[in-house]
Amino acid sequence: MTDPGTTADAKARLRRELRADRTRRARAVREHAAVGLDRHLAELLAGSAHLDIAAYLPMPTEPPLEPALVTAHRRGHRIWVPVCEPGRRLAWARWTPDTPVRTGGFGGLREPVGARHGAEVMRSVGVLLVPALAVSHDGGRLGFGGGFYDRFLATLPRTAHPELRTVVCVFADEVLPAGAVPVDELDAPVALALTEDGPVSLGTRTGAGAAAR
Numbered sequence: 001m002t003d004p005g006t007t008a009d010a011k012a013r014l015r016r017e018l019r020a021d022r023t024r025r026a027r028a029v030r031e032h033a034a035v036g037l038d039r040h041l042a043e044l045l046a047g048s049a050h051l052d053i054a055a056y057l058p059m060p061t062e063p064p065l066e067p068a069l070v071t072a073h074r075r076g077h078r079i080w081v082p083v084c085e086p087g088r089r090l091a092w093a094r095w096t097p098d099t100p101v102r103t104g105g106f107g108g109l110r111e112p113v114g115a116r117h118g119a120e121v122m123r124s125v126g127v128l129l130v131p132a133l134a135v136s137h138d139g140g141r142l143g144f145g146g147g148f149y150d151r152f153l154a155t156l157p158r159t160a161h162p163e164l165r166t167v168v169c170v171f172a173d174e175v176l177p178a179g180a181v182p183v184d185e186l187d188a189p190v191a192l193a194l195t196e197d198g199p200v201s202l203g204t205r206t207g208a209g210a211a212a213r
Helices: 004-023 027-048 066-074 119-124 148-158
Strands: 053-055 079-085 089-095 101-103 110-112 127-132 135-136 165-169 192-195 197-201
Touching: 027 053, 027 066, 027 127, 027 192, 027 197, 053 119, 053 135, 066 079, 066 089, 089 110, 089 148, 119 127, 127 148
Parallel strands: 053 079, 053 127, 127 165, 165 192
Antiparallel strands: 079 089, 101 110, 192 197
16 A cells, blocks of 8 residues: 555655746747647537536646636636635636636635535536646646545536536646556546647546546
């Protein structure tokens, strides 16, 4: 059995490395990534034209997802964005490009101002975009350490629309080889990554439960 302390230390080291890499990305690289994410998210949504999107508002060093969300909004998708609640729970609020936003969630998460809703909104969501620092080809996701999304993903099957796809959003070079992301039994695996170079299908790590679809 993997020592939980060893896994936690390995995650902390990898997080530090990946955060440092993100701060060094040039503006031109980020602008290129914004264009790619916009195009590939539109392609991903082509089969879910009648469904909502659940996403997040990226921090300055994260993959620049917001222009793609603006495009999705203009094409008629309702967009839900997470709000951190006590007990490491996520609530959801409607977002449009005109929605007021405040900074106050875990790690400075940008949150929409407005009515909060529970997991029932997932009944109309076709694509759930999840943040991460990296993902491995066997479905291991390295989050930011808060545990909000792992808890949410664990309960998602009870409320999700049957067509919902869970997609982790990372830079293309943050899709790492199988086994490169340290995980424990509470980490929810993922089956698809969205990068500026396009979507990447992921396997399911040995011994993990069913990957979030």
